């Protein structure tokens with residue numbers, strides 16, 4: 001248990017970013033991974049050229065990698081933006097334009113988890129109006145996810161690094177999950193439990209796992225402090241993943257950490273076995 005027999009996938013928007021996007025799936029495969037996840041790969045293009053979508057699809061399939069998680073358009077990540085769907089005006093329009101494009105892309109690759117990042121509070125905008133807009137857009141996202149048989153993930157970020165984002169605790173993310181499910185009637189919104197972000201918030205991780213494993217459809221990890229590989233900080237990640245497993249979570253665990261100074265390929269030494277992480 002612990003790190004053994006986990007279904008790890010590599011986040012290709014934070015690991016292997018020393019390589020061009022289209023070379024990252026093969027690099028992940030060479031490191032022994034068969035599953036990968038991505039933030040929206042074109043931060044400046046919610047609706048990219050079909051040729052760009054085709055090229056990425058080909059790179060993923062040629063490498064033999066399965067896409068297991070995809071973020072909808074979320075602006076510039078990891079900052080200054082933290083999502084687009086609650087921002088009045090142009091940014092949330094871009095989010096809506098992206099919905100069917102991202103869902104179609106995910107469907108074409110058999111990816112069944114779509115992450116919708118909430119976005120920052122905007123100076124001068126009414127927070128209640130932003131929340132109302134967010135709920136409308138999340139219901140649209142839930143419908144798009146449902147159309148392709150996917151879950152809609154809601155992630156809590158961390159307050160120190162995302163001071164303007166209102167979704168910075170597990171209970172707040174769960175409130176959004178519940179509100180989206182109530183408004184959509186689809187029951188396909190789920191919690192994305194990112195143990196790094198929650199630990200940065202000072203949350204009681206075992207208690208979060210015990211309370212919310214059943215509503216969780218994706219997990220991401222990085223150590224804290226530093227957002228590096230497991231073992232570079234002080235989080236008991238093996239114990240926490242074991243606890244999640246015992247609480248019934250059997251899904252993927254995304255490796256969403258920054259590589260060390262020797263690069264991405266050298267940042268998997270902590271894994272208990274060298275190949276075939278899926």
Ligand SMILES: O=C(O)C(=O)CO
Pocket residue numbers: 039071077078115117155157194256
């Ligand atoms: O922006 C981040 O830090 C994320 O975890 C996005 O998924």
